[in-house]
Amino acid sequence: MKETSLIPSVDRVLKTPALLALADGFGRAAVVQATRETLDGLRLAWREGTTPDVSDVAIARAVEETCHRRSAVSLKPVFNLTGTVLHTNLGRAPLAEAAIDAMAAAARSASNLEYDLARGKRGERDSPIAERLKRLTGAEAALVVNNNAAAVLLLLNTLGQRKEVPVSRGELIEIGGAFRMPDIMARAGCRLVEVGTTNRTHLHDFAEVMGPRTACLLKVHTSNYAVQGFTAEVPEPELAKLAHEHGLPFAVDLGSGTLVDLSRWGLPREPTVTETLAGGADLVTFSGDKLLGGPQAGLIVGRADLIKRLAKNPMKRAMRADKMTLAALDATLALYENPDTLPRTLPALRLLTRPPEDIAAQAERLKDPLELALGDDFVVETTTRKSQIGSGALPVESLESAGLAIRAARSGRGADARLRQLTDRLRAFPRPVIGAVHDGVLRLDLRCLDDEAGFIGQLAELNTS
Numbered sequence: 001m002k003e004t005s006l007i008p009s010v011d012r013v014l015k016t017p018a019l020l021a022l023a024d025g026f027g028r029a030a031v032v033q034a035t036r037e038t039l040d041g042l043r044l045a046w047r048e049g050t051t052p053d054v055s056d057v058a059i060a061r062a063v064e065e066t067c068h069r070r071s072a073v074s075l076k077p078v079f080n081l082t083g084t085v086l087h088t089n090l091g092r093a094p095l096a097e098a099a100i101d102a103m104a105a106a107a108r109s110a111s112n113l114e115y116d117l118a119r120g121k122r123g124e125r126d127s128p129i130a131e132r133l134k135r136l137t138g139a140e141a142a143l144v145v146n147n148n149a150a151a152v153l154l155l156l157n158t159l160g161q162r163k164e165v166p167v168s169r170g171e172l173i174e175i176g177g178a179f180r181m182p183d184i185m186a187r188a189g190c191r192l193v194e195v196g197t198t199n200r201t202h203l204h205d206f207a208e209v210m211g212p213r214t215a216c217l218l219k220v221h222t223s224n225y226a227v228q229g230f231t232a233e234v235p236e237p238e239l240a241k242l243a244h245e246h247g248l249p250f251a252v253d254l255g256s257g258t259l260v261d262l263s264r265w266g267l268p269r270e271p272t273v274t275e276t277l278a279g280g281a282d283l284v285t286f287s288g289d290k291l292l293g294g295p296q297a298g299l300i301v302g303r304a305d306l307i308k309r310l311a312k313n314p315m316k317r318a319m320r321a322d323k324m325t326l327a328a329l330d331a332t333l334a335l336y337e338n339p340d341t342l343p344r345t346l347p348a349l350r351l352l353t354r355p356p357e358d359i360a361a362q363a364e365r366l367k368d369p370l371e372l373a374l375g376d377d378f379v380v381e382t383t384t385r386k387s388q389i390g391s392g393a394l395p396v397e398s399l400e401s402a403g404l405a406i407r408a409a410r411s412g413r414g415a416d417a418r419l420r421q422l423t424d425r426l427r428a429f430p431r432p433v434i435g436a437v438h439d440g441v442l443r444l445d446l447r448c449l450d451d452e453a454g455f456i457g458q459l460a461e462l463n464t465s
C-alpha cells in the first residue's frame with residue numbers, strides 16, 4: 001500500500017464535524033483552501049520520509065490554525081522596548097487619544113473632507129490644517145502631503161525642475177536607505193550642485209555657484225548624524241540673504257520639525273519651525289510623525305505664493321494625504337493650541353519626558369515577575385539605560401532611562417542560542433515584545449512600556465509549551 005493513500009481526501013475531511021464547525025466560522029471557501037494546503041503538506045512530509053500525524057484531530061487542528069492565521073490582521077501592537085521612542089520600524093509616534101477618535105470618526109462615515117459647510121460648496125482638504133499651521137508657526141500658508149520625503153520631492157520638483165540646486169556636501173543625507181538627498185534631487189528633475197566639503201562649507205562656496213540656472217537654496221537639517229570637530233556651516237540667515245539677493249527662495253528641510261521649544265520640558269533643543277521661518281526660510285518641510293507626535297505626514301509651511309505653486313503641481317494630487325491622516329493631524333495640532341498640557345495630551349511627549357525615577361521604579365517592579373517566568377535558565381538585572389529619541393531627531397543626545405538586562409544563567413556554549421530562542425518567543429507573544437540584543441544580553445528599555453499589567457499578564461506564555 002502506498003503510504004500517501006492513508007491521507008484522507010479533501011471531501012472526506014470536510015465532512016467531519018470539526019471542519020463543518022470551522023466552515024461556519026471562517027466560511028467554506030477558506031476552510032476548503034486551508035484543508036487542501038494541509039493535506040498537500042502531509043503528502044509532501046511523507047514523500048520526504050517523515051511520518052506525519054494524519055488523524056482527523058491533527059488535520060482539523062492544522063486547518064484551524066491556518067484559518068486563524070489568515071483571518072488575523074497582520075499589523076498589530078507591539079511593546080517597543082528598544083529604547084528608541086520614535087522608532088521608524090515600529091510605527092514612530094503613538095497617537096493621542098483625540099487623534100485616534102478623530103481618525104475613527106472620519107473612517108466611519110461621510111465627512112466634510114473637501115466640502116465647505118459654511119458656504120455649501122466644494123472645499124480644500126488641506127485648509128483646516130493650513131489654518132492651524134499658520135496660527136501655530138506664523139507662516140503665511142501651508143500644505144500637507146503623505147510624508148516629509150514627499151514634501152521635499154514636491155518642493156524640489158516645483159522650484160527646481162531642469163534647474164540647479166546647491167546643497168552643502170555636509171548635508172547630503174540618507175534617511176533610512178530609500179531616502180537619499182541626491183537621489184530625490186535626481187527624481188525631482190533637479191541638478192544637484194555639491195558645495196563645500198563634508199565638514200566645512202562657507203557662504204562663499206554657495207556664492208560661487210549661484211548662476212542663471214540656480215533655482216533655490218536648500219538647507220537640510222542633518223537630523224540623523226552630527227558632524228563634529230573642525231566644522232563650519234553657513235547660518236540660515238546668511239543663506240537666506242544670499243538667496244534673496246538673487247531673487248530666489250530659501251528652503252529648509254527640517255526633518256523632525258517641532259512646533260514648541262522642547263527644552264522647556266528638559267529635552268534637548270531642536271530648532272522650531274517658527275524660528276526657522278524667522279531665520280529667513282521661505283519654505284520649511286517637516287514630518288508629522290516625528291517629534292510632532294502625529295500621523296505620518298509631510299508638512300510644508302511658508303510664503304503664500306510659493307505654497308500656491310506647490311499646490312498647483314500635479315504631483316501634489318499624487319501625494320495628497322487621506323482623510324484619516326488629516327483627521328489625526330488636525331486633532332494632534334489642536335493639542336498644540338494649548339502647549340502647556342502637551343506632556344499629558346501627546347503620548348510621544350509623555351514618553352520622551354518620563355522621569356528616569358519612574359522608569360527605574362517600573363524596572364524594580366518587573367524584575368521578579370520576569371525572573372520567575374524565565375525560570376532557572378536566565379538571570380534578570382535592573383539597569384540604567386539611555387533612550388534615543390529616534391527618527392533622526394537629535395541623534396547624539398540621549399535620555400536617561402532604565403530597564404532590564406536578561407542573560408543566560410550559564411555562560412559558554414549554548415548561551416547565545418538560548419537567548420536567541422528567548423527573543424524569538426518574546427516576538428511570538430500575542431503582543432510581541434521587541435528589545436535589543438547586544439553582547440549576549442537582551443536589554444529591555446522600559447521608557448515606552450505603557451501597559452505594565454498587559455506585559456506581566458503575557459509572561460505566562462513563557463510557561464506554556
Ligand SMILES: *Cc1c(COP(=O)(O)O)cnc(C)c1O
Nearest residue numbers: 147148149223254255256287392
Ligand atoms: C525624516 C527626514 C526626512 C523624511 O521624512 P519622512 O517623513 O520619513 O518621509 C527627510 N528629511 C529629513 C532631514 C528627515 O529627518
